Amino acid sequence: xxxxxxxxxxxxxxxxxxxxxxxxxxxxxxxxxxxxxxxxxxxxxxxxxxxxxxxxxxxxxxxxxxxxxxxxxxxxxxxxxxxxxxxxxxxxxxxxxxxxxxxxxxxxxxxxxxxxxxxxxxxxxxxxxxxxxxxxxxxxxxxxxxxxxxxxxxxxxxxxxxxxxxxxxxxxxxxxxxxxxxxxxxxxxxxxxxxxxxxxxxxxxxxxxxxxxxxxxxxxxxxxxxxxxxxxxxxxxxxxxxxxxxxxxxxxxxxxxxxxxxxxxxxxxxxxxxxxxxxxxxxxxxxxxxxxxxxxxxxxxxxxxxxxxxxxxxxxxxxxxxxxxxxxxxxxxxxxxxxxxxxxxxxxxxxxxxxxxxxxxxxxxxxxxxxxxxxxxxxxxxxxxxxxxxxxxxxxxx
Ligand SMILES: Cc1cc2nc3c(=O)[nH]c(=O)nc-3n(C[C@H](O)[C@H](O)[C@H](O)COP(=O)(O)OP(=O)(O)OC[C@H]3O[C@@H](n4cnc5c(N)ncnc54)[C@H](O)[C@@H]3O)c2cc1C
Numbered sequence: 001x002x003x004x005x006x007x008x009x010x011x012x013x014x015x016x017x018x019x020x021x022x023x024x025x026x027x028x029x030x031x032x033x034x035x036x037x038x039x040x041x042x043x044x045x046x047x048x049x050x051x052x053x054x055x056x057x058x059x060x061x062x063x064x065x066x067x068x069x070x071x072x073x074x075x076x077x078x079x080x081x082x083x084x085x086x087x088x089x090x091x092x093x094x095x096x097x098x099x100x101x102x103x104x105x106x107x108x109x110x111x112x113x114x115x116x117x118x119x120x121x122x123x124x125x126x127x128x129x130x131x132x133x134x135x136x137x138x139x140x141x142x143x144x145x146x147x148x149x150x151x152x153x154x155x156x157x158x159x160x161x162x163x164x165x166x167x168x169x170x171x172x173x174x175x176x177x178x179x180x181x182x183x184x185x186x187x188x189x190x191x192x193x194x195x196x197x198x199x200x201x202x203x204x205x206x207x208x209x210x211x212x213x214x215x216x217x218x219x220x221x222x223x224x225x226x227x228x229x230x231x232x233x234x235x236x237x238x239x240x241x242x243x244x245x246x247x248x249x250x251x252x253x254x255x256x257x258x259x260x261x262x263x264x265x266x267x268x269x270x271x272x273x274x275x276x277x278x279x280x281x282x283x284x285x286x287x288x289x290x291x292x293x294x295x296x297x298x299x300x301x302x303x304x305x306x307x308x309x310x311x312x313x314x315x316x317x318x319x320x321x322x323x324x325x326x327x328x329x330x331x332x333x334x335x336x337x338x339x340x341x342x343x344x345x346x347x348x349x350x351x352x353x354x355x356x357x358x359x360x361x362x363x364x365x366x367x368x369x370x371x372x373x374x375x376x377x378x379x380x381x382x383x384x385x386x387x388x389x390x391x392x393x394x395x396x397x398x
Contacts, residue, residue, distance in 0.1 A: 017075075017076065018076075020052040020053075020054055021052075024048040024049050024052055024080065024087075025079045025082065025083040027045050027048045028080055028083040028087040028088075029083035030044075031045060032083060032085075032087075032210075035087075035209070036086070036207075036362050036365075036366075039203065039205075039209040039210070039212070040209075040210060040212070041163055041165075041166050041212050042084055042090070043166075045080075045083075045084060045087040046087070046090065046124065049091060049122075049124075053122060054076060055094060055098075055118065055122045055123065056119030056122060057073065057076075058095055058098050058099060058102060059098065059115045059116075059118060059119045063112060063116045064120055070242075070243065070247075070303065070306065070307060070310070071307060073247065074303055076091060077091060077092045077251045078251070078257070079254065080251070081252065081254020081255050081257075081258070082257050082258040083258070085207070085210075085251060085254070085362075085363075085366035085367070086209065087210065088254055088255075089211055089248070090162065092248055093126065094124055095243070095247055096240065097126075097171040098118065098125060100228070100235050100239050100240055100243070101115060101171065101189055103235075103239045104228045104230040104235045104238075104239065105228060105229070106229045108225055109225070110223065110225030110226055111189060111225070111228065114169070114189055114191065114226075118169075123168035124168050125169045125171055126162060126164050127161070127170070127171055128156070128158040128161050128170050128172035131156055133159075136373075136378055138173065138240075138374070139183055139233075139236060140182040140183055141156075141173050141174050141175040141185045142156070142175065142182065143157070143175060144174060144177050144178040144180065145177060145186060145188065146178065147224070150223075151221055152221065152222055152224055152226065153220070154188065154218070154220045155217065155218070155219045156174065157200065157217055158172070158215065158216050158218045159200065159201070160214075160215055161197070161215070161218070162212065162213040163212050164212075164214060165214065166212065168191065169190060170190050170195065170220075171188070171190075172190065173187055173232055174186055174187075185231070185233070186228065186231065186232055187227070188222070188227050188228070189226050190226060194221060194226075195218055195220035197218060198216060199215070200214075200215035201214060201215040206369075207362070207364075207369050208366050237316065237317055237322065238310075238317070241325055241326070242306045242310070245302075245325055245326070245329035245332070246303055246306060248329065248373065249299045249328055249333075250299060252367060253295050253332065253336060255340060255366055255367045256288075256336040256340055256343075259288070259339060259340040259343035259360055259363040259364075260285075260343050262343060262363075263281075263284070263285045263343035263346035263351070265357070266358040267279060267285050281345050282346065284345040285343070285346040287346075288346060291335050291338050291339040292335075292339045295331075295332060295336060302324060302325060305321070305324060305325075306321075309321060319386065320390070323386075329376075330371075330379055330380060332370070333370030333373075333376060334376070336367050337367050337371065340360065340363050341364070343360055344363075344364060347360060
């Protein structure tokens with residue numbers, strides 16, 4: 001089944017980007033089983049991302065990047081998600097941090113230089129938002145930035161940092177200062193020479209095993225210019241949440257497309273060997289096609305909605321748009337899980353097996369991370385509160 005692009009009708013800046021993504025996806029696919037089995041970093045695919053110069057594509061041209069759009073990057077995530085979900089998620093998380101820095105650095109020379117270096121040296125950025133026992137409450141930080149002798153210091157219990165040990169830099173949330181409340185946060189960009197990581201816990205999980213999302217004590221020091229000038233509250237609503245939900249959603253859609261393609265291949269083979277008779281699971285293949293179609297359409301429509309507003313802070317901050325983008329994550333994760341489940345049922349025992357050409361175990365384990373990567377129930381509960389005063393549409397035209 002051919003499902004190469006998440007936004008077939010979108011105006012992508014470069015077919016070349018797609019070709020480069022395909023080259024990385026081929027390498028990621030060849031190593032996906034070993035990455036999953038070994039719970040190891042997808043080093044081959046990440047080296048290929050650097051060789052294809054895909055890490056700096058979203059940096060502006062004047063800083064050495066290619067000025068790629070979010071739709072371009074979403075398509076790369078989709079292609080990588082089909083090949084190796086961990087590689088796709090690593091690429092997505094890196095690009096979310098690049099977007100936060102490039103869109104909120106204003107005229108800060110230190111951050112501009114970091115982006116210039118990122119494009120030139122193809123640096124890989126990791127993300128630290130999860131802290132201590134507070135789970136997915138991204139809008140609250142414990143550890144404060146401390147100002148000492150003209151420099152800054154931060155020590156945080158970062159309970160999950162994907163590929164932390166392999167990254168060239170970490171972009172982290174932090175409390176603005178020791179006397180600020182937890183919700184008064186900043187975002188700080190540290191490069192590897194600025195910090196040490198002391199391992200707190202490992203990453204032995206059901207899926208997404210190649211993200212190597214271990215826990216660390218992050219001890220960093222740097223200069224005040226490494227703090228993004230916009231408060232995190234603004235960055236969160238304008239960039240972090242939209243990019244995270246759209247790029248994660250693109251990776252999960254890629255997993256769902258790959259599982260559906262496998263179900264299709266299974267049904268073709270079963271029919272060939274049974275004189276053209278459909279196997280009993282065939283309706284589940286149609287079901288997978290149906291949810292995949294809804295999923296692709298929903299992510300594509302949210303991408304368009306964001307692209308048409310992203311330079312209008314008021315429109316992005318509106319309750320209506322924030323609900324759309326928040327629900328995109330919830331819906332994308334649920335549709336992706338249900339698509340992979342249908343694909344597995346279409347393949348029957350061949351999908352359930354952990355070996356063979358039609359196994360869907362890795363797809364299912366990987367996609368099951370999606371509803372808990374910021375728990376959907378946490379998101380729904382928060383949205384219920386903020387939507388209490390929003391009128392429910394009374395006309396189909398609203
Ligand atoms: C594949 C993957 C990659 C990720 N990568 C990153 C990353 O790079 N950087 C990053 O910052 N985060 C990362 N995360 C974490 C993610 O952003 C969320 O923070 C996380 O999914 C929330 O998980 P949770 O179930 O612990 O928290 P929630 O479901 O939000 O909340 C769980 C609640 O339970 C309580 N709790 C949790 N654990 C315990 C415990 N052991 N004992 C007692 N109470 C407890 C806490 O009160 C907490 O509020 C990643 C998650 C996944 C699945």
